[in-house]
Amino acid sequence: MLPAIATALAGIVVLAAAPAFAAPPLAPPVQEHVLPNGLHLVLAPDDALEDVSVIVRYGVGSADDPEGKDGLAHVVEHLMFDGSRHVGSGEHARRIAQAGGWDLNAITFLDRTEYVVTVPPGQLPLVFWLESDRMGFLAERVDQTALDRERELVRYEASDRVFDRALGTVGATALQEIFPPWHPYHRNPDPRWVPSITLADVRAFVRTWYGPANATLVVAGRFDAPQTLALAERYFGGLRGSPPPVRPALPAAWDVHDVLVQMQANVWRAQVTFMWPTPALEQPGDAELDVAALLLADRRGRLQAELVDRGLAVSVHAGQASYRRASAFYVTAAVADKQSLTGVADVIDRVVKAMAREVRVEDCARAREELAESRLMRMETSMGRARHLSATTSLTSPWELSRYERIQPEDVRRVVATALVPNRRAVVLAYADPRGPISGRVFSRKEWLP
Amino acid sequence: MRRTARALAPLLLVTSCATPVRRPYVPPLDYGSGTPVEATSEDAALRASAPPLAPEAPVRPASIRETRLANGLRVVVLERHGFPAVAARLTTDTRGIEEGDVGGRRAYYLGHVFLSPSPGAPTSADCSVTACRVATHGPTSRLDEVLGRIADVVFATGVTPEVLERRLAQARHAFDVEHAGPGGAVIRNGAAMLFGHTHRYGQPPPRADAPTLAELQALRDRGIVPRASTLVIVGDVTLDAAAAQAERSLGEWRDVRVPEVETEPPPAAAGGPRIAAFHVRVVRQILGAVVARGPAPGDADAAAFEVVGQLLGAPLASIAYQHIREEMGAAYSVGVSVQRYPDVSSLMLAGSFDREKAIDGVQGLLDGIRSLREAEVGPEALEQAKRSLAGAWRRARSTDAGTARLLADAVEFGLSPSSIDEQLARYASVTAADVRRAARAYLGIGALRVVLVGDPEFLVTAQALRFGVPVRVDDYGREL
Numbered sequence: 001m002l003p004a005i006a007t008a009l010a011g012i013v014v015l016a017a018a019p020a021f022a023a024p025p026l027a028p029p030v031q032e033h034v035l036p037n038g039l040h041l042v043l044a045p046d047d048a049l050e051d052v053s054v055i056v057r058y059g060v061g062s063a064d065d066p067e068g069k070d071g072l073a074h075v076v077e078h079l080m081f082d083g084s085r086h087v088g089s090g091e092h093a094r095r096i097a098q099a100g101g102w103d104l105n106a107i108t109f110l111d112r113t114e115y116v117v118t119v120p121p122g123q124l125p126l127v128f129w130l131e132s133d134r135m136g137f138l139a140e141r142v143d144q145t146a147l148d149r150e151r152e153l154v155r156y157e158a159s160d161r162v163f164d165r166a167l168g169t170v171g172a173t174a175l176q177e178i179f180p181p182w183h184p185y186h187r188n189p190d191p192r193w194v195p196s197i198t199l200a201d202v203r204a205f206v207r208t209w210y211g212p213a214n215a216t217l218v219v220a221g222r223f224d225a226p227q228t229l230a231l232a233e234r235y236f237g238g239l240r241g242s243p244p245p246v247r248p249a250l251p252a253a254w255d256v257h258d259v260l261v262q263m264q265a266n267v268w269r270a271q272v273t274f275m276w277p278t279p280a281l282e283q284p285g286d287a288e289l290d291v292a293a294l295l296l297a298d299r300r301g302r303l304q305a306e307l308v309d310r311g312l313a314v315s316v317h318a319g320q321a322s323y324r325r326a327s328a329f330y331v332t333a334a335v336a337d338k339q340s341l342t343g344v345a346d347v348i349d350r351v352v353k354a355m356a357r358e359v360r361v362e363d364c365a366r367a368r369e370e371l372a373e374s375r376l377m378r379m380e381t382s383m384g385r386a387r388h389l390s391a392t393t394s395l396t397s398p399w400e401l402s403r404y405e406r407i408q409p410e411d412v413r414r415v416v417a418t419a420l421v422p423n424r425r426a427v428v429l430a431y432a433d434p435r436g437p438i439s440g441r442v443f444s445r446k447e448w449l450p
Numbered sequence: 451m452r453r454t455a456r457a458l459a460p461l462l463l464v465t466s467c468a469t470p471v472r473r474p475y476v477p478p479l480d481y482g483s484g485t486p487v488e489a490t491s492e493d494a495a496l497r498a499s500a501p502p503l504a505p506e507a508p509v510r511p512a513s514i515r516e517t518r519l520a521n522g523l524r525v526v527v528l529e530r531h532g533f534p535a536v537a538a539r540l541t542t543d544t545r546g547i548e549e550g551d552v553g554g555r556r557a558y559y560l561g562h563v564f565l566s567p568s569p570g571a572p573t574s575a576d577c578s579v580t581a582c583r584v585a586t587h588g589p590t591s592r593l594d595e596v597l598g599r600i601a602d603v604v605f606a607t608g609v610t611p612e613v614l615e616r617r618l619a620q621a622r623h624a625f626d627v628e629h630a631g632p633g634g635a636v637i638r639n640g641a642a643m644l645f646g647h648t649h650r651y652g653q654p655p656p657r658a659d660a661p662t663l664a665e666l667q668a669l670r671d672r673g674i675v676p677r678a679s680t681l682v683i684v685g686d687v688t689l690d691a692a693a694a695q696a697e698r699s700l701g702e703w704r705d706v707r708v709p710e711v712e713t714e715p716p717p718a719a720a721g722g723p724r725i726a727a728f729h730v731r732v733v734r735q736i737l738g739a740v741v742a743r744g745p746a747p748g749d750a751d752a753a754a755f756e757v758v759g760q761l762l763g764a765p766l767a768s769i770a771y772q773h774i775r776e777e778m779g780a781a782y783s784v785g786v787s788v789q790r791y792p793d794v795s796s797l798m799l800a801g802s803f804d805r806e807k808a809i810d811g812v813q814g815l816l817d818g819i820r821s822l823r824e825a826e827v828g829p830e831a832l833e834q835a836k837r838s839l840a841g842a843w844r845r846a847r848s849t850d851a852g853t854a855r856l857l858a859d860a861v862e863f864g865l866s867p868s869s870i871d872e873q874l875a876r877y878a879s880v881t882a883a884d885v886r887r888a889a890r891a892y893l894g895i896g897a898l899r900v901v902l903v904g905d906p907e908f909l910v911t912a913q914a915l916r917f918g919v920p921v922r923v924d925d926y927g928r929e930l
Contacts, residue, residue, distance in 0.1 A: 048532030093766040101766075101841055102842055104766055120506065156782035156802070157783075437732065
């Protein structure tokens, strides 16, 4: 039996009443609990699903790599699969395979690291045994051989995902411009610092960040909630660890000037990328920018009409990449043959400015509908639900189907006008040039100061 | 880009960071006293060993029914009522409508130009030498819209000649991107070594000329017809409701001509080198692949061959993953893929290797294949592989779209739709002897081919592979 927390039991939290707009068609109940050691539990049972997914989210990511230790969070993520006190090297993956599980993976984001898996019903004891063992007993298992190997794999991964990939460094280049060097989200994808990571660094990182007080266990799918609660207490309840350190507050704002970066890349086709720093996950403006991205670049979006339909570009994409301390809004277009990169950039500039003046009612309605539908479809699978619950910061209205229904055209216009401004952005023009590496190399940078 | 009149800042060249970036807002690490954190548990017996596995959960029986519209369109419906959504997938058998379409090049353009989905729709479409496919999904409450998207594609609703020209240009771009690069070279060479340069199951040559709109229109008129098509609908819908909506959405679809499905057996193993080396300087890693042909999806040993593939290259626990990646540390990306056609399949076991370890890595793949030929796999590994395949099947079966794909694949391969729910039993029945027999039948030393793509200075050392002398080829597998 869980002890009471604070002044009240962490009982079952059922969704609030339906919002003023159309009620969501599907809103399974979500239970939230906190163990005495600080581990956060989020349980979303639903017998209609065929399987059960588990996500263990640690509140630490690549933005927490200390000075001179770029890649440390990522290396630790890899080492989490190398075994712990009671789990041998490679045994984690083998046992999941034996259980018929799938989607076993881990992702190091800027602001969190998630360990995910889906298993057939009834296999949660195995998953909890594996996850609790590495939550509590990883550091003692890590040795130099494992560290050497995983450092190499992180290096290969950087090659596969960035340096051997067409235009692989464009995104990182843009991020480095909108987040200043002191900002935790200013990242360098070059794995040159990985060899400097030592065993002491790994153990210190685990000691600092990996513990129940900095973790959330999300379970979604076909399972019995009371039994699972008892199981979680059994496997995780005895683990101890220190609370994570408090991160220093970031300055509320910083200067980002209008920056133009030009790159050369040995690719078939040139690319234009715009990027702005924007409000953080679930902060005012974040949802509006999700809508703005759709209005700009989905198949009926303004940039499709102005760029793709007119033959200036062959594709265009936009998105609001949301994180807990800040977000990045991007627009990227693949330039059509014989078209000018600056011409494409001018169109993007013009269309974004036009959206800052007006957003049509029918467009906003269409975007809201599409977002609501995509969120509904995400709920079809247990992993879709688990990912959603892991990413959201608030469980008051966990399925957030009403998040977009409140948005009006004026809301979108206002946020675009204040956030997607010319004097706070980076523009990257990547030219197709055989002199450059496939991933791209900067040859020019210009900055317009106010 | 227009600018107001401002002085440009001095030109600044960005250089790679020679010193670490300062992180004043990142908390320092707790190095403590140097000893690892010891979290303790009061239940040592609980932790000492893994809990026993639960028995495999039974699959909920599916109700699969079908009907046929007056225009000949076959409609297959699988009812799943746990979630208010529905997935629809149209498959058209295109075998025989285009002779000599090597690697499905014209089929590729057909899909991109004439099967491009409606704006804003969560719809995908593609064409290969064996079938054209359109897939979409949405809430059950909008079943009319869901099937309407399929109808929009079939009838090319709102598609003007200008739109077709633009799609053709976009398809050229997409073709170049998808078939260029080192990865494309691996796939092209592998297919050429298995099927030759003129067979439909090969790969199209890179930078090949695009067909004209007139050619593609003729293909479409000949091949995209209801009598050669099956509409699969899965989700929170009944057969009657699905059929009624299918009639409303697609009842007007008519045949121009009923194509005769022609097949030709894949040729005997193509000649050419056993190891092909394609020189590319722009990548850091070395791409290596071992390829071979396999059974048709309906063959008796198809399930055993899938188990072979799983043992060799499954993501979680396989020879490639455990030995090549985790123990040797030779590659981050390594695994197996099986391409299935109605009358044959092909297997590719591949990896993106570190330069210094690539030869050992590829040799490791060959040794892994040999181990399956020479001895029966152990019971634990066999069970693990079968459970993994069952898991992958369950994953597909857990969504409407995944189930629709399983059903459509069964139709495409000439199997009964109800066979999808027999798959778990087929996996369960595979024995160690079956695995060894399949490995010997399809992965004998004479049946294997190796492709290497990477730095020419490195590829010289490929002679160290105990497989043969590498032959330099162009990016279409032609000897240089």
